[in-house]
Amino acid sequence: MAVASLAPASRATGAAADPVSEREVDYYESLPGARIQCHVCPLDCTLEDGQTCFCRTRTNVSGRLRTRAYNNPCALRVEAIEKTPLNHFRPGSKCLTLGVGGCNARCLYCQNWEQSQALPEEVARFELTPQRAVQAALDRDIDTIAFNYTEPVAFLEYALDIAKLAKTRKLNVVCATAGFINPDPLIEFAKYVDAFVVTIKGFNETFYHDVLGIRLAPVLLAVKTIRQRTASWLEIAHLIVPAHNDDLKQTRELCAWVCSEVGPTTPVHLARFVPAYKLDTLPQTPVPVLEEALRAARQTGLKHAYLANVAPHPAANTCCPRCSRPLIERGGFDVLKRSDDHGQCPGCRLTLPGVWD
Ligand code: SF4
Structure with missing residues (x-):
């Protein structure tokens, strides 16, 4: 990205x-x-x-x-909220997204490594106070601020101050994170965050140690903390990296854990790997591998499993888990057609979990 x-x-x-x-x-x-x-x-x-x-x-x-990560974002863009990725939180809306240099992980395939693997002051950046960040969203008629690109845990104090101010101006706040954060700061931050996307990058400690430089167990704890101890909406992302975490057994275990510990209606985004940074000689994840992972995810009982970074693909659509009718049709990150009524299926009247308007 x-x-x-x-x-x-x-x-x-x-x-x-x-x-x-x-x-x-x-x-x-x-x-x-x-x-x-x-x-x-x-x-x-x-x-x-x-x-x-x-x-x-x-x-x-x-x-x-x-x-050091305060008032100095390295990126500020208007994005579709689907790019976060969030599919059940105000679909089709826009967010003002920002990130700051630095990260508390060392992912070998980081898409934004030039920003994440540097001091905040080593990268191209600009001055932006929390007040000006909120005003920038209001000036553009954008009602959501997103923290993404790099790891918000690394610029938590800045994100928290922006989020607090955003809530006083009735803006939404969303956050994409690797979830490597202790429970107390997470719970405090979540008071001002409407929706989280947590990336569970693999499902064993060896992968986390060797490829990401962090640990899995605290990430799983963060996911459960968001679900059990906060009011924030939650979606899960999972990048499938060829030769590293593309075996179906691991995908099944991860999805089964989400089903049992977080709930089967939690949206899960299975994302395609794109070569970058130290894994730039690997191929992209083949689409058949992603489709097989998607089938496995659904077999574990997940009601809303999606494919991401593969466009166009019908697995980007939001469908009713009871009658299979498509409620939201997407082309990549764009919503092409909505036929839901505040998240309710027009066919069988089932209301899907999410924040729809
Ligand atoms: S413990 Fe604190 S200082 Fe150390 S990497 Fe984590 S956030 Fe940074």
């Missing part, structure tokens, strides 16, 4: 132009000798004075943890 931006008001590109911001991180503890331990994500980094963390966005400044 390219991350070109809307015309920025003031662009900065130098390596030294962004100081560590004044915004303090909310979740950390002080240790003796000006050391601190961050508790935003499950890495729980311990940092010496002056040290910058694994996610590249938080620095220990004289015993206080400050974020």
Whole structure:
């Protein structure tokens, strides 16, 4: 996914132009000798004075943890909400989407690695306060702000302040994340987030360790936390990477876990891999492999399994799980036709789960 931006008001590109911001991180503890331990994500980094963390966005400044990822997004675009991907949250609407450099994972196939695997001040960026981000959405008659492209956990303080302000202006807030975050900051953030898409990137710890550099168990905990302890709408994404996580057994296990722990009506997006970064010599996921995974997902009992990054394909449509009638027909990320009535099937009158208007 390219991350070109809307015309920025003031662009900065130098390596030294962004100081560590004044915004303090909310979740950390002080240790003796000006050391601190961050508790935003499950890495729980311990940092010496002056040290910058694994996610590249938080620095220990004289015993206080400050974020470098504040007021300095590297991307700001108007997108279809389907691109998040969200298919059951206000389908066909637009969102103002932003991301900031840095990430707390190390995915070998990251599509936005030039931004995610860098300090926020090392990438092309521009100044945008939370007030101006919200105003930018209002000026464009866009009623949703999205956090995407890079990992919102890495710029959580900025995302949280934007989200809080957005809610005061009656905007929706949505977030695409890898879900590698501790429960307390997640629950606080979710108070201001209407919908999450969490990517469960695989279903074993070896894959998470070798290909992503993080752990699976905290991600599953985050998914359950969103479902059980927040009011946010939830969808799941899963990228199928050839030779790494494309075996049907793993897809079945993942989908069965979603069915039993999160619920069979949770939308699941099975996405096609596109070669990038350190896995740029792999092929794209073949469509028959995706279709087989889709069949397996449905066999586990999932009611709303989709294919993503494959256009056009009928598996992008939202269909009634009872009578199979298509309610929302899509061409890629565009809604081509809607025949639902506030999420209700016009044929058998079943109301599908989601936020429809
Ligand atoms: S959010 Fe960053 S500083 Fe905090 S524990 Fe995770 S990687 Fe470390």
